[in-house]
Amino acid sequence: MAALQYLESVCNAHPELSDWYTTLSDLYQRKLWHQLTLKLDQFVSLPLFQAGDTLIQLYDNFITDFETKINLLKLAHFAVIVSRQYPEKEAAIGYLEGVAEKLRNTKETRIKEPILFIKMQIALFKLEQGDQKECQKLLDEGKTTLDSMTDIDPSVYASYYWVSSQYHKSRQDFAEFYKSSLLYLAYTSVESLSESFKLVLCHFLFCQPTLPHLLVCIT
Incomplete structure (x- = not known):
């Protein structure tokens, strides 16, 4: 089978990862x-694979063979991680749109979540391209x-709240940026936050005199 042949080939090329590929x-x-x-x-979280196109190759040659057999939200998570390895934003968007279409074709009852997760990454790519209008639409x-x-x-x-925070930040609407950022924090772990994001929020929390009013708006 092509999927097994792929694993064998990369295992031979990277013997230090043989235990992973064998499993x-x-x-x-x-x-x-x-x-x-x-x-x-x-x-896919190994530091070794955070650069290059290794994860793109893994998806195209291995995961595609069983992608609709696994938890579809987890598939969306994998797809988003893989999309970040595409050097061109349009290629990444095209890839994600293809995965979303496959999700729709499964006819499963709970496909709104994984499709929305993918759409939010597309929205972020659109924002990075300077297309605020399309990002807002999504x-x-x-x-x-x-x-x-x-x-x-x-x-x-x-x-959703991460993309919302970045959208408002790009528009220099800092009240909405921090509101979305705090809502984002409610649904994610502190360990997963980037250092730059932590610094921005810390600066706001300690220096923003309108924080009580913002918290009232959120609650």
Whole structure:
């Protein structure tokens, strides 16, 4: 099978990671999709794979073989991580739109969450391209989707409020930026925050005299 051949080839090229690739191969052959998802979650977070196109190759040659068999929200998480390795934003957006279309074609009942998660990354790419209008459109659609759902995974809320914070920051609407940032914090762990983001928030929390009014708006 092509997926196993790919794992074998990269295992030979990177013998120091043979234990990882052997485990992935074993779980794949045994069709233990949940366990495979957990292992992939650890694998894609390895510092070694945060540069280059290794994760793009992993997705194209391995994950695509079983992508709709695993938890679809987790698939969306993987897709977003992979999209950040594309050197061109348009290519990344095209890739994510393709994954979203595959999600729609599954006809599963809970596809709003993973599709929204992917759309928020597309919105962020649009913002990075300077397209504030399209980013705002996707945010508005995202808010409507969130309001229509219940029992939403925290990562989906976090993705929405993160993009919202960056959108308002780009418009220099700092009251809305900090409001969205604090809401983002409610749905994510402190450990996952970048140092630059922590510094910006710390500066605001200690220096912003209107903080009590902002907290009233949030609550």
